[in-house]
Amino acid sequence: MITIFEPELRKLALAVIQVEAQAVQALAGQVNDNFVAACKLMFYCKGRVIVTGMGKSGHIAGKIAATLASTGTPAFFVHPGEASHGDLGMITRQDVVLALSNSGETAEVLTLLPIIKRMNVPLIAMTGYPQSTLAQFATVHINVGVEQEACPLGLAPTSSSTAALVMGDALAVSLLQAKGFTRDDFALSHPGGSLGKRLLLRVSDIMHTGADVPKVPETALISAVLLEMTEKKLGMTVIVDAAGKVVGIFTDGDLRRLLSKNIDIHQCVISSVMNRSFTSITSKLLAAEAMQIMESGKINALVVINERRQAIGALNMHDLIRAGIV
Numbered sequence: 001m002i003t004i005f006e007p008e009l010r011k012l013a014l015a016v017i018q019v020e021a022q023a024v025q026a027l028a029g030q031v032n033d034n035f036v037a038a039c040k041l042m043f044y045c046k047g048r049v050i051v052t053g054m055g056k057s058g059h060i061a062g063k064i065a066a067t068l069a070s071t072g073t074p075a076f077f078v079h080p081g082e083a084s085h086g087d088l089g090m091i092t093r094q095d096v097v098l099a100l101s102n103s104g105e106t107a108e109v110l111t112l113l114p115i116i117k118r119m120n121v122p123l124i125a126m127t128g129y130p131q132s133t134l135a136q137f138a139t140v141h142i143n144v145g146v147e148q149e150a151c152p153l154g155l156a157p158t159s160s161s162t163a164a165l166v167m168g169d170a171l172a173v174s175l176l177q178a179k180g181f182t183r184d185d186f187a188l189s190h191p192g193g194s195l196g197k198r199l200l201l202r203v204s205d206i207m208h209t210g211a212d213v214p215k216v217p218e219t220a221l222i223s224a225v226l227l228e229m230t231e232k233k234l235g236m237t238v239i240v241d242a243a244g245k246v247v248g249i250f251t252d253g254d255l256r257r258l259l260s261k262n263i264d265i266h267q268c269v270i271s272s273v274m275n276r277s278f279t280s281i282t283s284k285l286l287a288a289e290a291m292q293i294m295e296s297g298k299i300n301a302l303v304v305i306n307e308r309r310q311a312i313g314a315l316n317m318h319d320l321i322r323a324g325i326v
Contacts, residue, residue, distance in 0.1 A: 283304050
């Protein structure tokens with residue numbers, strides 16, 4: 001049994017990182033006219049960018065396709081093995097194909113070349129060998145060759161797959177900038193994720209409205225206020241005047257402080273003890289911004305008002321948690 005000690009493991013890991021870092025650094029020299037030409041093909045593409053690759057290159061191709069699609073460039077991955085058995089029907093004459101193969105000689109990818117040529121579809125090849133069959137056939141070739149793999153045997157794709165992945169990111173982000181893709185655009189393609197929710201979800205989408213808003217008149221007794229707070233379960237209630245305008249707020253924290261003062265809740269009106277200095281928000285505010293207000297003010301609930309300062313909604317930190325904002 002071979003024993004590997006901790007210092008040796010660290011040395012091996014650092015060597016891998018160093019080799020791959022050098023491979024990535026060397027890519028700067030490949031951001032040339034070919035890179036620009038590839039960007040232009042994808043920028044002006046009227047269809048989709050079809051990304052393909054086999055084996056480890058296929059995994060990298062799938063990630064590149066996903067990154068392109070989520071940053072404003074319609075794209076999807078097609079497995080080259082499946083493509084020759086019917087999936088080529090996914091490719092149209094308005095598309096651009098981005099093919100990955102470190103050797104540039106992957107049989108499953110080369111099989112697709114005659115069909116791509118017959119359809120007159122532009123082909124961007126990303127290989128490590130400019131003289132390879134795939135590179136020579138391509139409309140544009142991007143060289144992602146590396147001096148050595150991080151694998152000590154020189155066999156497992158390590159530095160080469162990292163270089164291809166980084167170059168794919170460079171293409172995607174360059175296109176993102178060129179297309180003027182914004183944070184809102186990004187959110188629209190990620191509505192189910194926490195980022196999308198933070199960028200899209202507004203207070204109006206999650207606030208309690210109508211009869212669910214805890215609300216009492218300023219003439220109400222404290223005992224009635226407690227019943228309202230208990231029923232609505234938001235840890236607070238808003239206090240309104242005769243015109244329906246919010247004039248104060250009363251929270252669970254206010255109640256705890258009030259109980260220490262020996263006040264008769266059946267005799268005292270809420271207007272005499274309510275908090276007249278309170279934080280309010282509008283329904284158009286992003287839910288993420290409401291969360292920031294709560295965190296910075298160390299408060300657990302907010303009243304939502306309209307332009308006439310009438311209460312149209314309310315929410316607390318639990319609503320934000322349920323909505324996936326926190």
